[in-house]
Amino acid sequence: MDQLFALAVTVPLAVAAAISALRPLFDQRRWLLDLAAIVTAASVVVMLAMIMARVTGGDQVYWFAGFRPARGIAIGIDFEAGSLSAGLATLGAVLVTAAMTFSWRYFERVATYYHALMLIFLAGMTGFCLTGDIFDLFVWFELMGVAAYALTAYRPEERGPLQGALNFAITNSIGAYLSLSGIALVYGGSGALNMAQIGAWTTRHPGSRLVVVAFLLILAGLLVKAAIVPFHFWLADAHAVAPTPVCVLFSGVMVELGLYGIARVYWSMFSGALGHQYGLSRLLLVLGVVTAVVGAAYSFRERHLKRLLAFSTISHSGIFLAAIGVLNPLGLTGAAVYVAGHALVKAALFLCTGIVLHRLGTVDEVRLHGRGRRLRVTGLVYVVAGLGLADLPPVATFLAEGWTDAAMPGWAVVILLGCAVLTGGTVLRAGLGVFYGVGDPPTRQAPRQAQETAEETGETDTGRQITPLTMIIPAAALTCAAIAVGCLGFTGLGPAVEAAAVRFQDQGTYIATVLHSARISHPVAPFPASPADVTAVSVATGLAVAAGSATIALLTLYRRRLPLRIRPWPRAVAILEGFQSGVINDYVAWLVLGMACLGGLIALIVR
């Protein structure tokens, strides 16, 4: 019995309650509040890392209140940790620690509730990763959501935040209600809430209409959270307005948790009933590719630094979904490492953007052109992280890139590499332009967008002369961590993650572990697993993507010197703008239409 499982979730909750109860104590001592929050988050990192170390030899289960299952029937709630779930939770805790450190000096005044909400968000993430009960999953999902809505609206003096928070909250709530309906549906059939027990039940009812519909409904909330097209609209609105440390969590792990949820739900509850079907895999793959393309296209035409990064997150979310969607161990291995590498560099990019806002008072790429020259360290970190986003070896993303490429069909690889080049190029364009003044100086302002970005100034007072160490160190540390993980790839990271992926995908082992306390250390891969090594091809691809990104960045920065002028087709631009309208009614309509299309396709494919 391992109490760490319970403590990793309940300690941050207890601290959140304690600092709220003792609020007057912290009125004059904000450092105490920051310290308490950072120490708590860091201790959660340690606890989760210990859990991760313990589960390398096989998953472990913790039964709350000691209600162990009897004869294959669970009456309590369990936590089930494997390497992948514990690893993702650890990643989330690391990012929370970094974000809390960053916000120490970032916010001038900050209410106790900010810290409490961040800790609650942390607990929600951890619970979501570790739980083995489908309703419990929903509870932590909701908890994470509510904390996130509140954090998005944290600076209500801007005009933006409420719009973003409202769109975020309403779309996510609808997704959550659909998920809950799916849970009710599967409960009505199986009479179980434990995911292993449901898995055992669905395996006995393969292809039942109840199972198919419940699967998609449960996915609804997760797809919304993962910002998969056409459920992605909320993400850019929320990112544009949420405070930077919060953006770090949204892009770094919250979106990825949605994808983790999809993988978890599929492999623990439905893989036996729905099978490793070619059609289902193709559906997820196409969905991922479309998302990647849409995200990359929107990212490219954006000049608001935070929205730009937000759209690149959508693009990467699509890549992850495609990698998970191939439904084999190598794809999942690639997705897992990709998520880690992406989270680290994306968080660093957001933190650098926060520093730019802190020092220069705006996040408009054009207005900032060349103004970031003084921020030498920040600029360096930004560009290195940007290259990391473009899969430059030895940043961890290149490893993942190689593995996902090996796992996917050729056409998807080509398109996804194109998306990686485009988003990488966009981020590098911004970095080179802002921090090094590369490219032609801007000429005229589009007044509307200029006004929008100018309103971002409220987070901190403008025109500061130095960057506090607590702001730059987390950014630099995260980038270094991404490189370190990449270097691990040369010393056997691949096979270890792949073993974890095989275990994650083995439903039989999962059920036996949870319901019958079996310890199976060597599960069998449902597909013959190709070895996850660092190959010359993956290094070359990584270098090529990075080079391509740099080329795109330079081409767009010097576009006015090009012999031929590339003009966007105005009508296409208008259509693109029309989709991202900011009107919540539109988002709801797309969500419903998207669910209907997916439902029709899944019903056709699976039955």
Added chain:
Amino acid sequence: MQIFPFIVVVWIVGIGLYGMVTSRHLVHQIICLIVVQSSTYVLLLGVGYVTGGAAPYFFDIPLHTRAVDPVVQALALTDVVVEAAVTALLLSFAIQAHKRFGTLDPQELASLRG
């Protein structure tokens, strides 16, 4: 009677979503969200119902009486209370939006966003 309650569930979801799509007022939209949400309670309690079953309290009835499912009731019970607070959070967003822009029409709010 076999599927009728579930048809009602689908109707409630549909009408609630319809209200959200056509609404021109944020508070009305949030009320429609409450309607969508209420469908989950009807569904939960509907799937756990047992024809002729008693309520799951064994204070004054013998232990082996046939009773309806207590689990869905527990889930719905907490959800009713908790989601009310979440709704209040959404309403406070609406109040703030109104404060800042003087309107609660989603269309106008979006165009104001810039």
Added chain:
Amino acid sequence: MMATATAFAPATGLMDALQVTLLLLVAAGATAVVLVRERVTQVLVLSAYGLLLALLFLAFQAPDVTLSELTVGSVLLPAVILLTLAKVRKREE
């Protein structure tokens, strides 16, 4: 087993009729909540809808949920919404 069950629950036929009536009322109530666009009236309709839901839950043998829904759905939530409307109306005029 069945004999004891019927002793403690109303006759099945009667229960069925009650449930069907309440389900129909709930469906109609939901429709009314959505379609009534006059703000304050809508809140009153919402309150009535909460009451109907509470009755339906009672017919589903869930007195616990009834109690929650009764206080939350037909008193607290409408009160909260009315307060919100009172706040935002002041400047609409």
Added chain:
Amino acid sequence: MTPPVRRWVFLVGAAGLAAFYLFGLSGLPGFGHYPGPYGFILNRVAVPQTNATGVVSAVNFEYRGFDTVGEEFILFAAVAGMAVVLRHLRGEHEGRQPLDEASDRDLPPTSDAARMVALLFTGPIVLIGWWLVSHAQASPSGGFQGGVVIATGFVLLYLSGEFRVFHRLGPADVAAAVEAVGAGGFVGTGLAAVAMNLPYLKNFLPLGTVPGAVSSSGTIALISFFVGLEVAAAFILVVGELLKQTLLVRGKKR
């Protein structure tokens, strides 16, 4: 999208989704034929195992108590979020006070009869709520229902126009602290079990001898108490925040 286009997109989607949803629902065992086993097993074992005769409370506070921890904090986060969102309206921009916050705005007068009725009802309602909170294990009651009933009593006090009475009885700071104590107490009860090297939330108090009595079923009563505190305080805070927005007593010299 223009509203008509949007409506068509929605109607097409909704028709598809409804068909799909119904397709799935038709695969259920049918209304009234819940197959079990989860609920049936709990109905059988809950009373002997926990000494609580209300199985729903046993599920909420014992078998699935960990869910309830999460739900509690959803409530907590929502109320904290409200305080965060509305705080700027209250204090911080003294310079540009919006029109509707002018300090001469006063409470609408309440008729004496209405006030009497409300005041008469408040006491009993709070008492009923308290009874519900403390009888989680027996009948259809428990912290959630009791908490909202207590909050309703306070809301009546509000509506009676006795805003200042309300403030004396439930000042926002105290309510916020009580709320945090309620949430923390629940988590803490679970942690106490961990400190005794039992699984989290394991019932560590004696179960009593009479099923359904107030002193029976160990931690269920304790947790219900904390949940009641949290829920009541949370809703008092919610209503209080909104009322402050509407009536703005802030401008008046107290």
